[in-house]
Amino acid sequence: MSQTVPPFAELLARCRRSAVHLETHDVYGVSEEDEDFAAWRAGHRHTPENRDQWWNSFHSCVAEAVGRGVSVRRARVVSEPLSEYVRYERSCTFQNVMAGEEVRWLPRRLASDLLIPGNDLWLFDNGLIRFGLFSGDGAFVGHTLCDDPDVIKSVSEAFESIWSRALPHDRYTV
Numbered sequence: 001m002s003q004t005v006p007p008f009a010e011l012l013a014r015c016r017r018s019a020v021h022l023e024t025h026d027v028y029g030v031s032e033e034d035e036d037f038a039a040w041r042a043g044h045r046h047t048p049e050n051r052d053q054w055w056n057s058f059h060s061c062v063a064e065a066v067g068r069g070v071s072v073r074r075a076r077v078v079s080e081p082l083s084e085y086v087r088y089e090r091s092c093t094f095q096n097v098m099a100g101e102e103v104r105w106l107p108r109r110l111a112s113d114l115l116i117p118g119n120d121l122w123l124f125d126n127g128l129i130r131f132g133l134f135s136g137d138g139a140f141v142g143h144t145l146c147d148d149p150d151v152i153k154s155v156s157e158a159f160e161s162i163w164s165r166a167l168p169h170d171r172y173t174v
Helices: 008-014 031-041 048-054 057-067 084-099 149-165
Strands: 018-023 071-078 102-107 120-124 128-134 140-146
Touching: 008 057, 008 120, 008 128, 018 149, 031 084, 048 084, 057 071, 057 084, 071 084, 071 149, 084 102, 102 149, 120 149, 128 149
Parallel strands: 018 071, 071 102
Antiparallel strands: 018 120, 120 128, 128 140
């Protein structure tokens, strides 16, 4: 594992075939989202029509990758009933879809027999993992990189098993 982790945009820009993202937490305390989360709690909702208010560099980065043929998939393993944060996340998922991501949801109760990595992650071209590290209350701690072929194989297999069981975003209702 490396302690020097390039920015996400740089890792995705190197991608040629696929980038998969696994999310497994019910609460995230990501400071870049604080203002938007607070507005959502107060009743504000983004819509596809007000794209100029929510489209950001992440969306542009994903759209660029998808535009050059990279498949970008995100799987979320979630507890039900959904936490407040995951309800917020779900209300914003149309943004990921509009950027070109495929997003699926897997209720945790349907994942009991699956082996799930201990940390959230991005897997780039089945050759590099960027693990996202979070504290117990969801605060971001840091990233680590892994290029160990055995870990990549395990993570890839775990993601595919989750993906095959998860529901596409437009079919996941709670």
